[in-house]
Amino acid sequence: MPVLLKLGRLAGLALCLMLLASNAVFAEQKDADSVWGALRNGTLKGYARLYYMKLHTQLGSTQESMAIGGMLHYETAWYKHVSAGIAGYTSQPFFIDQKSRAGAGLLDSKQEGYSALGQAYIKIKAFNSTGQFYRQELDTPFLINPNDSRMTPVTFEAYTIRSTPVKHLNILASHVTKMKDRTSTTFVEMSSAAGYAARQPVSLIGATYDFLDNYSATAWEYYSWEMMNSVYAELTGSWDLSDGVKAWAGVQFLQQQDTGQAIAGTFNTGAAGAKVGAQYKNFDVELAATFTDDNHDIVDPYDGCYPGYNSVMEEDFNRAGENSGRVSVHYNLGGVDLTGLHAYFTFVQSVTPNAGSAASPNMREFDYELRYQFADIFPEDAYLKGLTFRARYAEVQQDKVYGGVTYNDVRLLFDYNFIVF
Numbered sequence: 226m227p228v229l230l231k232l233g234r235l236a237g238l239a240l241c242l243m244l245l246a247s248n249a250v251f252a253e254q255k256d257a258d259s260v261w262g263a264l265r266n267g268t269l270k271g272y273a274r275l276y277y278m279k280l281h282t283q284l285g286s287t288q289e290s291m292a293i294g295g296m297l298h299y300e301t302a303w304y305k306h307v308s309a310g311i312a313g314y315t316s317q318p319f320f321i322d323q324k325s326r327a328g329a330g331l332l333d334s335k336q337e338g339y340s341a342l343g344q345a346y347i348k349i350k351a352f353n354s355t356g357q358f359y360r361q362e363l364d365t366p367f368l369i370n371p372n373d374s375r376m377t378p379v380t381f382e383a384y385t386i387r388s389t390p391v392k393h394l395n396i397l398a399s400h401v402t403k404m405k406d407r408t409s410t411t412f413v414e415m416s417s418a419a420g421y422a423a424r425q426p427v428s429l430i431g432a433t434y435d436f437l438d439n440y441s442a443t444a445w446e447y448y449s450w451e452m453m454n455s456v457y458a459e460l461t462g463s464w465d466l467s468d469g470v471k472a473w474a475g476v477q478f479l480q481q482q483d484t485g486q487a488i489a490g491t492f493n494t495g496a497a498g499a500k501v502g503a504q505y506k507n508f509d510v511e512l513a514a515t516f517t518d519d520n521h522d523i524v525d526p527y528d529g530c531y532p533g534y535n536s537v538m539e540e541d542f543n544r545a546g547e548n549s550g551r552v553s554v555h556y557n558l559g560g561v562d563l564t565g566l567h568a569y570f571t572f573v574q575s576v577t578p579n580a581g582s583a584a585s586p587n588m589r590e591f592d593y594e595l596r597y598q599f600a601d602i603f604p605e606d607a608y609l610k611g612l613t614f615r616a617r618y619a620e621v622q623q624d625k626v627y628g629g630v631t632y633n634d635v636r637l638l639f640d641y642n643f644i645v646f
Contacts, residue, residue, distance in 0.1 A: 256303045263304035269645040271297040272611075274376055275319070277637040278329045283623075283630050290331040291321040294376050295641075298344065306351060312344035316376035316408070330375045333408045341410040343380040354388035360405075360412070361385065365431055366532040367457045367479065368447050368525065369401060379528050380405050382412050398430040406528045416452060419526035421488045425450040427527075439463045451485035453492075453524060457532065471504045477534065481524055494521035496543055498534040507560035511553045519546030519583045535573050538592045538619040539634055542575050545583035549575035565601040569594040579626075586629030589622045611642035 257263040273295035280288045294317050300310035316331060317338035327336035345360045363369050363381050371378030382403035388396045403412040416425040431445035440462045447455040461475035480495040495518045502511035513534035517523060523543035525531050531541040535551045542549040551573045558566040571592040577585045594617045600610040617636040623629025 257301075258304075260304060263301040263308065266302040267300055267308075267646075268302075269297065269299045271295055271643060271645075273641045273643075275639040276331055276376055277321070277635075278331055278375075279635045280329055281632045281634075282328075283632050285630070286328075287326055288328040289321055289323065289326040290329040290336065291319045292316045292331040292338070292376050293319040294338075296343075296377065303350070306349060308348045310344060310346050310348070311342070312380075313340065314343045314377040315340040330407060332376075339408060339410050341377070341405060343377065343405060353390060354386055357383075357385045357387070359383075363399060363401065365397065365429065365447075366443065366445055366459070368449075368455060368527050368529050369399070369427065369429060370529045372407065372528055372530045374530075375407050377407055379407055393435045394432065395434075396430070396432045399428070401427045401429065404527060415449070415527065416488065418528070419449075419452070419489070421452070423451060423486075423488050425452065425488070448484070452483070452487070452489045453481055454484045455479065455481045455524075459532075466503075469506050471509075472502065474501045475499070475534070477532065479523065479532075481521075489524060489526070492521040492524065494518040494523060494545070496523055496533060500534045507557035509555050511551075513551040513553075515542060515547075515549050515551075517543050517545060517547045519578060519581075521545050535575075537571055537573055537590055538617060539621050539632075540573070540575075540588060540590050542573060542588070544577060544585055546578040547575050547585070548577075549573055559601060565598050567594075567596040567598065569596065584627060586623040586625070586627045588624075588629075590619060591622075592619045593617070607644075613640045614638070615640070 257266050275293050277291045278289070282288060294315040296312055296314045298310065298312035301308045315338070318332055318336065322332070322336050324336050327334060333339045343360065344362060347358050349356045360380060360382050362371050362378060363383055363385065364371055369381065371380070381401050383399045383401040385397065385399040390396065401415060403414055404418050405412045406418065414424040415427045416423040427447060427449045429445065429447045431443065433441060433443040435441045442460050444458045445456070457479050459475060459477040461473065463471065463473040466472055477498045479497070482493040483489065483491045496515060498513060498515035500511060500513035502509060515533050515535045522545050523531070530536070531543060533541055533543055535542045535549045537551070551571065553571040554569070556568045558568060573590045575588045577583065577587055594615060597614040599612040603609040615636070615638045618633065620631065620633040622631050
């Protein structure tokens with residue numbers, strides 16, 4: 226595609242965003258007294274992204290993309306306990322679109338742009354519950370979540386109930402029939418998306434309870450029909466120890482096993498993790514350890530984020546028999562008159578079995594990030610506080626035993642979140 230056409234596309238998108246932002250206000254959604262009132266008093270929000278990514282893979286190939294795009298999401302106000310929403314997503318090539326370097330996940334598998342209707346739903350509320358039906362985003366700890374680390378998220382065709390029966394207790398139940406992965410334009414059955422010749426859904430239920438002001442417990446069950454059952458639980462707490470000093474800790478547990486026709490094979494596996502962290506003024510550090518059963522890798526087939534405490538930029542560290550430790554450090558450079566600038570460093574070391582069916586190379590991952598958050602500088606500015614720039618680099622070093630290799634990943638991202646009305 227000619228450079229002038231690309232520049233024209235960018236200029237057009239920038240102009241649209243400027244026009245949208247010029248009318249931006251932040252207002253709460255109110256109940257309407259008519260269908261027209263529900264449409265007129267709805268909300269329109271979205272984001273725009275400019276993203277560059279270059280990945281040297283484990284197989285020795287190079288994947289490189291640069292894309293521009295974003296999302297617009299409109300939702301009506303409530304009218305007689307009913308509202309509706311729709312969201313469109315797009316990602317288009319920008320400057321770099323070499324077909325031979327496809328695969329970074331910013332564009333489709335042919336290194337071409339795509340656009341999709343990712344959400345289209347009806348909401349109904351009654352008592353302390355809300356139902357949401359058809360295409361939607363679902364954000365749960367494991368398997369079913371947006372995994373919004375590229376240009377557009379994973380979305381689902383689902384039938385969901387959210388409820389708060391008592392104070393501090395939130396429950397979500399959903400029957401998920403189809404999903405659209407991050408670079409697709411179509412929705413397919415859940416088991417097909419997982420790579421199996423079947424048409425089976427996923428049913429899930431989860432609850433989160435916040436108690437004693439600074440503790441939270443969550444438990445989730447995911448039933449992938451004719452494939453597997455997964456149970457995830459986590460307990461976290463945080464404390465203010467003294468002036469300027471905060472601490473936190475958490476433990477997590479995951480158990481998986483095949484069920485029904487076992488279309489993904491027979492297995493019984495699990496994982497556990499623990500973390501502790503502390504913050505003093507502009508500096509914080511966190512330590513974590515995770516342990517995976519040596520019977521089988523953790524099965525995570527739906528393009529979702531893995532909740533393990535040591536799941537980082539490149540690796541999840543959830544192979545069979547893999548034990549790992551992590552240290553993460555964050556420094557807010559606002560303390561040295563560089564307001565808005567944040568520096569992050571993460572190191573993970575894993576150990577795996579040296580023999581047997583679970584034998585695999587030990588790994589180390591080094592992650593570095595600089596993040597510039599305009600919200601730190603302009604917290605009350607409706608136009609600028611939604612803008613963030615991130616520069617990230619990851620390197621994974623595998624032991625040479627069992628064919629281990631070294632690979633790396635570079636990402637540059639401008640992300641602008643806005644509300645039009």
